[in-house]
Amino acid sequence: DAGVIQSPRHEVTEMGQEVTLRCKPISGHDYLFWYRQTMMRGLELLIYFNNNVPIDDSGMPEDRFSAKMPNASFSTLKIQPSEPRDSAVYFCASSPLQGGEQFFGPGTRLTVL
Amino acid sequence: AQSVSQHNHHVILSEAASLELGCNYSYGGTVNLFWYVQYPGQHLQLLLKYFSGDPLVKGIKGFEAEFIKSKFSFNLRKPSVQWSDTAEYFCAVTSLGSQGNLIFGKGTKLSVKP
Numbered sequence: 480d481a482g483v484i485q486s487p488r489h490e491v492t493e494m495g496q497e498v499t500l501r502c503k504p505i506s507g508h509d510y511l512f513w514y515r516q517t518m519m520r521g522l523e524l525l526i527y528f529n530n531n532v533p534i535d536d537s538g539m540p541e542d543r544f545s546a547k548m549p550n551a552s553f554s555t556l557k558i559q560p561s562e563p564r565d566s567a568v569y570f571c572a573s574s575p576l577q578g579g580e581q582f583f584g585p586g587t588r589l590t591v592l
Numbered sequence: 593a594q595s596v597s598q599h600n601h602h603v604i605l606s607e608a609a610s611l612e613l614g615c616n617y618s619y620g621g622t623v624n625l626f627w628y629v630q631y632p633g634q635h636l637q638l639l640l641k642y643f644s645g646d647p648l649v650k651g652i653k654g655f656e657a658e659f660i661k662s663k664f665s666f667n668l669r670k671p672s673v674q675w676s677d678t679a680e681y682f683c684a685v686t687s688l689g690s691q692g693n694l695i696f697g698k699g700t701k702l703s704v705k706p
Contacts, residue, residue: 512693521698522636522682535693570635578624578686581694583635 483584485571491590497559500587503552504573512572512581513546513556522570528554529577561591594619596685598697605673606705613668613700615683625666626684626694627657636682642666653677675706 484503492498504511512527526536531548539546543562548554558565568588572581599614617623627639640651647659657668666683680701684694 522696524693524696527693572636578694580626580638580641583628583637585635 483571483573483582485569485584485587487587488585489588489590491592492561493592494562495560496591497557498561498565498589498591500556500569500571500589502554502556502571502584504554504571505575505582506552508573508575508582509551510574510577510579510581511548511554512574513554514570514572515567516570516586517567525556558589561589563591565589566591594685594687594695596683596695596697598681598683598700600700601698602701602703604703604705607675608672609704611668611670611673611677611702613681613683613702615666615668615697616664617666617683617685617695618664619685619687620664621687624686625657625659626686627651627655627666627668628682628684628696630680630682630699632679639668639681673702673704675704678702678704 486501509530513525514522516522525538526546527534528548544558546556568586570586571584574581595618597616625642628636629639630636639655640649640657642649642659650656655670657666659666680699682699683697686694
């Protein structure tokens with residue numbers, strides 16, 4: 480199994496631009512999670528899905544952030560417009576079980592200038 | 593609300609020293625417990641997990657953790673650390689009544705001096 484796949488691995492953009500991060504979970508995993516990691520705030524859960532349905536988006540910072548999961552094998556996290564304070568590493572994780580182990584992707588390092 | 597506390601922000605040890613990282617959680621029901629490790633520049637990887645049974649859990653790379661229900665603790669231990677153990681360690685908890693998300697601690701950065 481290839482594990483959780485994220486793209487791009489690195490993204491550098493300018494303030495105001497739209498950014499789209501992509502995630503392919505492990506096949507058969509019903510849960511998908513988006514996290515953000517920064518030095519100041521640590522690891523934060525942004526949103527998670529169960530069977531493609533968003534369950535909890537209370538961690539999404541503001542309306543500039545949106546996430547979708549159109550099918551079981553693909554999810555996107557979009558930031559529009561991006562701001563320098565959005566610079567962080569964004570991780571996607573998937574899990575086969577409620578409350579089970581989460582498998583993390585390699586992350587996308589986002590830099591907003 | 594559930595929370596996870598990791599007592600040490602940064603621990604510095606010499607090689608061969610023993611390690612214990614503290615983790616306490618605030619949920620009184622049945623829980624699943626995890627320790628993840630993040631090596632510099634990499635993603636989180638599972639070190640070990642506890643769901644039920646023997647409260648002393650052994651994980652990869654010589655790590656172990658002990659679940660003490662009465663203390664709401666799940667401390668991570670290793671008898672002798674190596675330079676390659678330099679990483680950040682995260683404790684995480686989920687309850688059986690939750691929808692599926694993990695609650696992570698803030699992490700403990702471990703630096704091992706050669």
